Amino acid sequence: MSTIQSISPVDGSVYAERPVADAEQVTALFARSKLAQHAWAQLSVAERCTYCTAAVDAMVAMTDRIAEELVWQMGRPISQGAGEVRGLEERARYMISVAEESLCPVDPGEKPGFARKISKEPLGVIMTIAPWNFPFMTALNSVIPALLAGNAVVLKHAANTLLVAERIQDAFDQAGLPEGVFQHIVLDHDATSELIGSGNVDMVCFTGSVGGGKAMEKAAAGQFIPLGLELGGKDPAYVRADANLPYTIENLADGAFFNSGQSCCSIERIYVHESIHDELVAGLAAAGQAYVLGNPLDAATNLGPMIKPAAADFVRQQIADAVAAGAQAHVDTSQFELDQPGSAYMAPQVLSNVTHEMSVMTDESFGPVVGVIKVASDEEAIALMNDSEFGLTAGIWTEDLAAAERIAPQLETGTVFMNRCDYLDPALAWTGVKDTGRGCSLSTLGFDALTRPKSFHFKTSTD
Incomplete structure (x- = not known):
């Protein structure tokens, strides 16, 4: 058996x-x-x-x-x-x-x-x-x-x-x-x-x-x-120059690192206006450095192990390959004693100077790592966000609702967020495009996929 x-x-x-x-x-x-x-x-x-x-x-x-x-x-x-x-x-x-x-x-x-x-x-x-x-x-x-x-x-x-x-x-x-x-x-x-x-x-x-x-x-x-x-997905975030930066940093760190990054709609890549790039990277790195990686039975732990050592090692290799190709790692992982090769326990990591030639920016990581690229315009951000085989969610961080409403229709995803991420509102359809899959769940539309229509056509008068 x-x-x-x-x-x-x-x-x-x-x-x-x-x-x-x-x-x-x-x-x-x-x-x-x-x-x-x-x-x-x-x-x-x-x-x-x-x-x-x-x-x-x-x-x-x-x-x-x-x-x-x-x-x-x-x-x-x-x-x-x-x-x-x-x-x-x-x-x-x-x-x-x-x-x-x-x-x-x-x-x-x-x-x-x-x-x-x-x-x-x-x-x-x-x-x-x-x-x-x-x-x-x-x-x-x-x-x-x-x-x-x-x-x-x-x-x-x-x-x-x-x-x-x-x-x-x-x-x-x-x-x-x-x-x-x-x-x-x-x-x-x-x-x-x-x-x-x-x-x-x-x-x-x-x-x-x-x-x-x-x-x-x-x-x-x-x-x-x-x-x-x-x-699954490789969900992008775009941080415009007018974003509330302290709020954005906190939001993005949680979206990238919660559940050890093991969410289909976690933030895996960030595009940020060049004027606030350095400040955003520093803030994300500080947020990542503050996580407590440890025994998940301990109430003080807010970052547990990944699902298995092989999954953690895959992400470690993505990071190592990116660094070897010129990326810069901003979290000092030596401060996380449990983060060792062959271990399911893995520290968060923030990478800058990354490109779409790197696996960490194109292949689903499903781990606590995020890459950051500086952009000069909305148009550049949109092009990079759409440069993916996946299309589950995308997030825009801005104080300009009109800008978000202009950008959102151009993004090739099932959901577009503004000033939030990594969340399913059950009143909205949960769906995706491209390799993220097909179909729809949640919302009133979710019932359509679970039923079939049957027509009743009765003639009530034979006069």
């Missing part, structure tokens, strides 16, 4: 281990899902909202347990664990609040002699494949709206965060959700690909790497099922 292990980045120990589902178990699980989905879809949206609200309440009640388990599974400091729960609660409760309005039939208008409408029908059984970096929030981005829309859901979580799927299952069980409507499963990559191509899945919602997204498309070939793909 094969198993999946969750290796803790805190100390390299095996924190959890679960058996991989065999073919017979997979078949039985999806049979339960299909059977349960038919009855679930017959409930009113209001009834489905009641179940989902109770599940969210149950997860909120688990906050302390969730925070501690996240420390061991993915290294997030204990002081920040509750933020994950606040984020999932905000998103889930918003989607619940707009579900009835969003899922009501569309009225195309009156036409004498006819009764017409377009309903929004559930797709069936949706498979969510969730990542480890924000493991509750990213999973529930699709799980809650999919259930609200009348679908059944099967969740496969990342190996690092096996227990997250179990906590979500616990919450739905406590809410009394009918058996089979939400289930979780443990699979390896090959079994996951085989399942997607088996005909048992009616949609896949995947968050992960570009390579993972391509694997999803390959596995689903010929099935004619929709794919929701969020595949």
Whole structure:
């Protein structure tokens, strides 16, 4: 019997281990899902909202347990664990609040002699494949709206965060959700690909790497099922000369270094007007130097380990290659004793004199490093921000709203921020362009991807 292990980045120990589902178990699980989905879809949206609200309440009640388990599974400091729960609660409760309005039939208008409408029908059984970096929030981005829309859901979580799927299952069980409507499963990559191509899945919602997204498309070939793909980013920031610099520095440091930079929408590259370049770099370096890298169980720690040593070493190599090519590193990493080659613990770093010839400015780092380039104009900044294979978010720091409104439409991203970053407003569509993927989650528009339209065209008069 094969198993999946969750290796803790805190100390390299095996924190959890679960058996991989065999073919017979997979078949039985999806049979339960299909059977349960038919009855679930017959409930009113209001009834489905009641179940989902109770599940969210149950997860909120688990906050302390969730925070501690996240420390061991993915290294997030204990002081920040509750933020994950606040984020999932905000998103889930918003989607619940707009579900009835969003899922009501569309009225195309009156036409004498006819009764017409377009309903929004559930797709069936949706498979969510969730990542480890924000493991509750990213999973529930699709799980809650999919259930609200009348679908059944099967969740496969990342190996690092096996227990997250179990906590979500616990919450739905406590809410009394009918058996089979939400289930979780443990699979390896090959079994996951085989399942997607088996005909048992009616949609896949995947968050992960570009390579993972391509694997999803390959596995689903010929099935004619929709794919929701969020595949990461190399998100840029532009700091105009009129920006509130102290606020901007604090905002950008948090956007670049929170969660050890392991966020799809973290700030990974900064373009700053040449008149304030040196001051911004110095401020970011000072902010990075002040982080406390240490045991994430210690309340004083605000920077824990990256997910695994290999991930940290990849970022270290990006930095080393950039410095060898002429970049300047501004954070003294010798002051961070735990930051050593082969360790998952990594200090923040700020680089200047970087170019787009360097991997650290073009390839997703997913770590606590940010490069800074000086620019002379809005036009130069826009061109550099768009010079990327990714397009998830971009941020503009300025006191000039009109300037931001002029720049934002020219940026090739799914979201444009002004004076903030690294945040999902659940009332707004979460989407991307280019290699960031395709599809949309959250907002009222998020339900469209999880349903199909069905038209009713009734002639009421035969005179």
